[in-house]
Amino acid sequence: MSDTTRENSEIEQPAAAAPANDAARASANDTEPRTEEAPTPEEVAELKDRLLRTLADMENLRRRTQREIEDARKFAITGFARDLLEVADNLSRALASVPPEAREANEFVKNLVLGVEMTGRSLLNAFEKHQVRKVEPQKGDKFDHKLHQAMFEVPTNAQPPGTIAEVVQAGYVIADRLLRPALVGVAKAAPQADTAADEETTEPGVRVDTVA
Template identity: 55%
Template sequence: MTDESKKHGSDEAVDNKVAAEAYASQDAAVEAEVPAEPDPVEVLKAENADLKDRYLRLAAEMDNLRRRTERDVADAKSYSVAGFARDMLGVSDNLRRALDAIPADALEGGDAGLKALAEGVEMTERSMLTALERHGVRKLDPMGGKFDPNFHQAMFEVPNADVANNTVVQVVQAGYVIGERVLRPAMVGVSKGGPKVTVDEATTAQA
């Protein structure tokens, strides 16, 4: 074999080696590009965590819905008669006005018919208020207590240095509550100019 043939064979071997290495590099790159199969256990864990999160969210929503429904039902039971009760208060006011319009000396004068009429009206008023109480309507008694804008409506002020400032000294119209809500605020007159009410005095008056 001539030197030229040996050289040609050597070059061909080098080229084959280079080509083989190139093919091997391409195969390795292709294998690297192919994503590995996910672990089935990890997939199941992820799905389980997602389902658990959805279940907890749904359970919380259902619990909130249950509480809202219970609260709405309780409110409906407690306050469903509010409109009717408010109308009945007007009737009660008229009964009280009728009683107050009867002169005291006329009742004391011995007129049996007038006295029986007054007693009948008074019994009717008491019966109506008792029926309202059975449905959660309660009459406010603010006389002598500290003025509370949440339950009282001030109609006028009465200058009186002997009474603590903002004390209810006159009730013009009775107030009522139903449950924890004000059905009708009490219309009152409050004192002005007296000494300030301390915290202990205000607590005692409210009690």
């Protein structure tokens, strides 16, 4: 080997070792811990507000879903129950069409009436199991537009205006919702008679002097 070749090899050795030193320094830099900036109080407050809003929305959704499930369970038979109301009405009409004296005079009629009454009670018990209740107002009860439907007015002074004077048909509710209103007649004040003649009359034995 010539002297010139030996000198070139000695000069190139430091250059070959340079990349290894750079890699070592880069590796050392990677192992150093990196610090991140902490969130500001405004950012913390905003994140907290978002979390609270999300939790509130989830709770409202849960309550709304639960309420919808309960309503679906309560009112699922609304249509079916409404169709059965006509059956209950027909049973009541059948009982009302039989005079009391006919029940006592004929044993067959008496037993038939008992059977119809038992059927009606069984139907009402089935209604009760499914939260269907009968609304049957009494004469003199105050008219309630939430439960009653006024079909006509009855002029009378026997009871206060705005009270029920006659019941045409019973109503029904399912749970807390009106299924069918009760049909009623509502009392109103009777027209006052002409009081002109009353003003001219006097009590017996009292003399009234007129001025010419």
